[in-house]
Amino acid sequence: MTLPTSYRAYKSNADGYQNLQLTQVDLREPKPLEAVVRVHAVSLQFRDLLVAKGDYGLPTGAGIVPCSDMAGTIVALGEDARRFFSVGERVCANFAPDFLAGEPTPENRAALGGERDGVLAEYVVVPAYSLVRVPEHLSFVEGATLPCAALTAWNALTGSTPIKGGDTVLVLGTGGVSIFALQFAAASGATVILTSSSDAKLALGRKLGAHYTINYKTTPEWDEEVKKITNGRGVDHVVEVGGLGTIERSVNAVRLAGSVHLIGTVSKGASGIPLIPAILRSIKLNGVVVGSVRQFEDMNRFIEARGLRPVVDRTFPFERAREAYKYQDAQGFVGKVVIEVVEE
Structure with a gap:
């Protein structure tokens, strides 16, 4: 497919989720080891509330794209990334894209939606090695709950x-x-x-x-x-x-x-x-701070073997992301709150 030249993304300045701004962002071509993913769904964490309120324990940049957890479809791949994935595959990005295996280190711990731009957007460009395939029996909404909480x-x-x-x-x-x-x-x-x-x-x-x-x-x-x-x-x-x-x-x-x-x-x-x-x-x-790509792959095999399905309490459309944050903040839910970027 032909990639659009721009896409919509929310940005946060740590002044409250009520002030999340929906902005237009230029979409670039992927580098050799990168993938462009069309985001279908994003799930919220307690951490996302902390980032939005400026209470996160690690520094975040001004105007950061929030949220760490998404599921989507690969729409473009860099030349070297084509050895590992194909356009059209359903994937999640790992919470910390560079945390591949072993123990967390200062070099691999930077995470989406905190220390680096996140996924509350229509598209993301991420390292292909950070991607994990969504279990076949799960929807995009269910898959979006896996990267952090699961x-x-x-x-x-x-x-x-x-x-x-x-x-x-x-x-x-x-x-x-x-x-x-x-x-x-x-x-x-x-x-x-x-x-x-x-x-x-x-x-x-x-x-x-x-x-x-x-x-x-x-x-x-x-x-x-x-x-x-x-x-x-x-x-x-x-x-x-x-x-x-x-x-x-x-x-x-x-x-x-x-x-x-x-x-x-x-x-x-x-x-x-x-x-x-x-x-x-x-x-x-x-x-415990989330996990590695290898652990993510192991977990997904277990989920498929047992036929487990995530518990999704409620979904919100992309344009009502602030309402989703408010619902998350009220803590009345069971399981996960999800924002649908593309309605299934």
């Missing part, structure tokens, strides 16, 4: 201390990372304990495979309830997305030498990591 959950559960059948996993909340963690853990043969403040969300969690559920509003000492469920042993893994408001109870809920995967900061609180209990009980505190 891969973060996958890295937590299969990274430094891999999950195994028979393990017990505590999942906090029902946001994107948490729902994927629930699905991955259940599909791996683990017993899953899910917390939420909503009985309706917990009911959905049980349909997705949660074996036990705890409403932390009616059971504020949910860590003690976890211990009862596990006969005093504690869980093998905690998917810890809360932060200051939950870390103390998470450490109390995990077994001796168990793993607490530190992912999010969505809950408010004044407590810090309880160092003495963590040390005395040999707790593994595992900081």
Whole structure:
């Protein structure tokens, strides 16, 4: 196809998502190892709210294109990139385009929608080596949920201390990372304990495979309830997305030498990591920031083998991206919020 000379993209100046500006951007030809991707769908993260509000922990440039997670179709390839992909293939770009395998380094950690331009646009030009094929059974909307939330959950559960059948996993909340963690853990043969403040969300969690559920509003000492469920042993893994408001109870809920995967900061609180209990009980505190292209490929094979489908709470059209941000900010959703750039 003939590429357009320009396309629409949102830009952020860290002055709130209400002030995202829809602008016209020139589209250039791809370099030898690059691909031009027609974006079909973009999913939102809690991180996107931080970037939009100027609260992100890493520096971002003025007028940056926000968001890290997309699915789309390759429409043009540089000469060297044609060895790996073909025009017309459905792909996602990895959260950190240069993070191919192994451990994150200062050289490969720069991510889309934060330290470099993101994907809330009609087209993106990215390194072809950062692309991963979308599982065949998933739509573009479903595929757009994979690069950050799904891969973060996958890295937590299969990274430094891999999950195994028979393990017990505590999942906090029902946001994107948490729902994927629930699905991955259940599909791996683990017993899953899910917390939420909503009985309706917990009911959905049980349909997705949660074996036990705890409403932390009616059971504020949910860590003690976890211990009862596990006969005093504690869980093998905690998917810890809360932060200051939950870390103390998470450490109390995990077994001796168990793993607490530190992912999010969505809950408010004044407590810090309880160092003495963590040390005395040999707790593994595992900081997780998404994952590599190789992990993404491994995860997609698992998703295809198990026939898993992401949970999409609601979609918004491209022109109503600010409304999608507002809906994300309200935190009433389960799973993922997606912006459809091209309506399916």
